[in-house]
Amino acid sequence: MSAAWDSADHPTPVSVGPLGWVLMLLRGMTLATVVLVGLVILLAIRLIERPLYGQGRPVTPHITQIVCKIAFWIMGLRRAVIGTPMRHRGAVVANHTSWLDIFSLNAAQRIYFVSKSEVASWPGIGWLAKATGTLFIERNPKHARKQTEVFQQRLLDNHRLLFFPEGTSTDGLQVLPFKTTLFQSFFAPELRDVIWVQPVTVLY
Known part of the structure; x- marks a missing residue:
């Protein structure tokens, strides 16, 4: 079994020269501009859509x-997609390797991420996540029932919700034990026979 990212066996660092840093800066600025313009368009359309x-x-x-x-x-x-992305309402469950997963998984199919509630307060990222319809959950057992109801309602609204059942990031070459709490919603009588679940592997 491969080691997780928190092991002593880290990936070998790649040396980046001056030209490489310039290219990274240019690409980073271009990417930020595209994301910002896309966000403005999305929010404008959402004013009518909502x-x-x-x-x-x-x-x-x-x-x-x-x-x-x-x-x-x-x-x-x-980027290559192997297999057919799910078109039905339900859940997409995937491994989590890096921040690039957000782009990879969104590019492959239209989904909504399920994320821990703390992300909502992160500068920039939290605002972007809210705008794109991310479902935020709290890990407090006291809120489990209410969150399950929200989860079920989003599924009944024909959404495809994506979450990382391992609850952490890995090197993508192993599968850690799943956090099973979110799977409870799938067994509700009104959902059990009408939603789909698709497992996905992200590999770089």
Whole structure:
């Protein structure tokens, strides 16, 4: 079994020269601009979309997906999808390797992330997550029932929710024990026979 990221066996660092840093800066600025422009367009459309469809988002997820696809072109990375992304409502469960997972998984299909509540207060990232429909959950058992109801409602609204069942990031070459709390919602009588669950592996 491979070692996790917190082991002593870390990946070998890559040396970056002056030209490399300039290229990274240019790509970073371009990516930030594309994300910002995409966010402005998304928020503008959401002003019309929300009164008409409520939790339903027939247009804005396409914007998120397009921005994430463009991000790979800006970063100079090739992307390949093996298999057919789920088109039904339900859950997509995936491993978590790095921040790049956000772009990878959004580019492959229209999804909404499930994230810990702390992320909502992070500068920049929290605002972006809220705008794109991320579902925030608290790990406090006292709120488990209420969160399950919210989770179920999003699924009944035909959303595809993505979460990382391992609850942490790894090197992507192993599977850690799952945190099973979120799976409880799938067994509710009104959901059990009408939603789908698709396992996904992200590999770089």
